[in-house]
Amino acid sequence: MTMTTAAVTVDGLTKTFETGAAVEDLSFEVREKEFVTVVGPSGCGKSTTLRMISGLVPPTRGRVYIRGKEVSGPIGDVGMVFQSPVLLPWRSTIGNVLFMAEMRGENSGEYRQRALDLIKLASLEGFEKRYPHELSGGMQQRVAICRALLLNPSLLLMDEPFGALDIMTREKMGFELQKIWSANKTTVLFVTHSITEAVLLSDTIIVMTARPGKAKAVIGVDLPRPRDVKTLRDQRFVELAAAVRDNIEAQWVE
Amino acid sequence: MEQARRLAVTLSGFAAILLAWQYGARFVHLPAYILPVPTVIAVRFWQTFAIQAHHLGVTATTTTVGLAMSLVVGILLALSVIYIRPLKAIVLPVLAAFNSIPKIAIAPLFVIWFGLGSEPKVLLAFLLGLFPIFVNSVTGLGEIEPDVLDLARLAGGNAWRMFTKVRLMHAVPYITDALKVAFPLALVGSIVGEFIGGNDGVGYLILSGQFNMDTPLVFACLVSITLFTGLAIGVVALLERIFLKWRPSRRKR
Numbered sequence: 001m002t003m004t005t006a007a008v009t010v011d012g013l014t015k016t017f018e019t020g021a022a023v024e025d026l027s028f029e030v031r032e033k034e035f036v037t038v039v040g041p042s043g044c045g046k047s048t049t050l051r052m053i054s055g056l057v058p059p060t061r062g063r064v065y066i067r068g069k070e071v072s073g074p075i076g077d078v079g080m081v082f083q084s085p086v087l088l089p090w091r092s093t094i095g096n097v098l099f100m101a102e103m104r105g106e107n108s109g110e111y112r113q114r115a116l117d118l119i120k121l122a123s124l125e126g127f128e129k130r131y132p133h134e135l136s137g138g139m140q141q142r143v144a145i146c147r148a149l150l151l152n153p154s155l156l157l158m159d160e161p162f163g164a165l166d167i168m169t170r171e172k173m174g175f176e177l178q179k180i181w182s183a184n185k186t187t188v189l190f191v192t193h194s195i196t197e198a199v200l201l202s203d204t205i206i207v208m209t210a211r212p213g214k215a216k217a218v219i220g221v222d223l224p225r226p227r228d229v230k231t232l233r234d235q236r237f238v239e240l241a242a243a244v245r246d247n248i249e250a251q252w253v254e
Numbered sequence: 255m256e257q258a259r260r261l262a263v264t265l266s267g268f269a270a271i272l273l274a275w276q277y278g279a280r281f282v283h284l285p286a287y288i289l290p291v292p293t294v295i296a297v298r299f300w301q302t303f304a305i306q307a308h309h310l311g312v313t314a315t316t317t318t319v320g321l322a323m324s325l326v327v328g329i330l331l332a333l334s335v336i337y338i339r340p341l342k343a344i345v346l347p348v349l350a351a352f353n354s355i356p357k358i359a360i361a362p363l364f365v366i367w368f369g370l371g372s373e374p375k376v377l378l379a380f381l382l383g384l385f386p387i388f389v390n391s392v393t394g395l396g397e398i399e400p401d402v403l404d405l406a407r408l409a410g411g412n413a414w415r416m417f418t419k420v421r422l423m424h425a426v427p428y429i430t431d432a433l434k435v436a437f438p439l440a441l442v443g444s445i446v447g448e449f450i451g452g453n454d455g456v457g458y459l460i461l462s463g464q465f466n467m468d469t470p471l472v473f474a475c476l477v478s479i480t481l482f483t484g485l486a487i488g489v490v491a492l493l494e495r496i497f498l499k500w501r502p503s504r505r506k507r
Contacts, residue, residue: 051404054404054408056404056407056408074404074407074408074410075408076408076409076410078408079408080404080405080408082401084401086399086401086402086405088402088420088423088424089500089501090423090424090426090498090500091500092500099405099409099419100405100408100409101409102415102419103405103406103409103410103411103415103416103419104409104410104411105410105411105412105415131500131502133500133502134502147405151409
């Protein structure tokens with residue numbers, strides 16, 4: 001264990017529903033500014049884990065610490081991106097990005113410049129005044145990412161954010177996210193079931209077991225950044241993807 | 255261009271119906287006290303214009319006041335059900351049970367209670383408009399996507415900000431839709447109220463037309479009512495244009 005306080009510490013986290021345990025005795029750590037991806041079969045409690053970390057759902061047992069402080073309810077220092085963009089249809093792009101500031105009761109005018117910067121970074125320049133129905137699925141999800149980053153959260157939680165997009169858009173979004181992340185270095189906890197996405201984006205990959213979810217393996221990704229299309233053909237990339245796959249497929253045999 | 259073409263088609267359709275009516279009725283020798291032709295109705299409408307305007311004004315007022323009451327009470331009831339959970343188990347079944355009573359059937363009761371003034375008419379208009387507005391307000395104000403609520407909680411949003419910035423905005427299209435349903439219902443309430451008692455309003459004028467076998471007058475009243483309904487729908491459409499700019503246009507959908 002390092003002496004410095006981790007950005008996120010998950011300690012013996014367990015969530016039991018009426019239908020049984022979704023997550024059982026899950027423990028891991030995320031370092032400051034680290035991009036960590038959680039992969040695992042569907043239904044292994046990945047989303048539940050994120051919701052417990054954000055404080056939206058209380059754990060049955062176990063604890064979550066963010067920068068050494070125990071989480072006991074929704075905390076403002078977390079940005080969240082869901083699988084669907086959940087934009088407010090009556091708000092334009094800029095209005096949706098500013099939503100978090102307004103909900104916090106801040107003067108949204110002060111955040112306007114930051115919102116515009118984020119929109120530009122997410123390649124949405126020129127679409128500031130457009131309504132969600134005028135944007136493509138990928139664009140909507142980029143608006144959601146801008147919204148999550150507006151208040152400069154120390155932790156960004158992403159729950160299969162590209163899961164609803166087609167494969168081409170999805171790949172492009174991965175590179176876009178990398179660009180946004182390197183400009184706003186924040187700690188990211190990213191849930192996906194795409195191995196390619198996990199290896200491409202992460203510093204560390206946590207492979208979870210099938211329900212009830214536990215941490216099965218932790219794989220460090222030592223690929224240099226920035227990563228681009230060429231990275232996908234890198235020998236090391238292929239090896240890492242295979243390692244992740246082995247850990248997931250090993251469960252089929254068990 | 256496309257719009258103008260469509261309007262032209264609609265108008266020529268109306269003109270065709272009126273022409274068929276005008277000459278068809280004459281052709282089969284229908285007397286004016288059974289089915290007056292459009293020109294006779296137009297003349298009668300013109301002759302009685304001042305009376306029409308007076309009585310329509312009365313009906314419009316009771317309808318508007320009743321509808322405004324259903325809007326306020328419907329939204330307040332919806333809010334009470336949304337914010338005070340246990341109330342839902344009481345308010346919903348009571349209102350549903352009450353809604354199953356044909357309000358028209360209890361109209362005479364209102365005359366006994368409130369007399370022949372405008373009160374029973376306003377009350378009927380209010381009661382008829384209430385249910386659709388309440389039901390749509392419950393959906394519009396209450397059924398917010400859970401993820402949106404979670405986002406607001408993460409940002410530290412309180413109930414007031416949640417109400418003004420999410421619930422209210424989400425409810426606007428539901429409420430304008432409800433108005434389109436509630437308006438004709440409230441109008442029915444006013445007119446039935448006028449049938450039952452009093453000597454004011456379009457309902458009263460229709461009845462007096464009936465007593466005198468003045469069929470053209472009855473039809474002229476229907477023209478008045480139609481004009482009023484058209485105006486009201488126009489107002490709702492205008493509200494939608496102002497508040498629902500963000501809605502995808504119907505053609506795109």
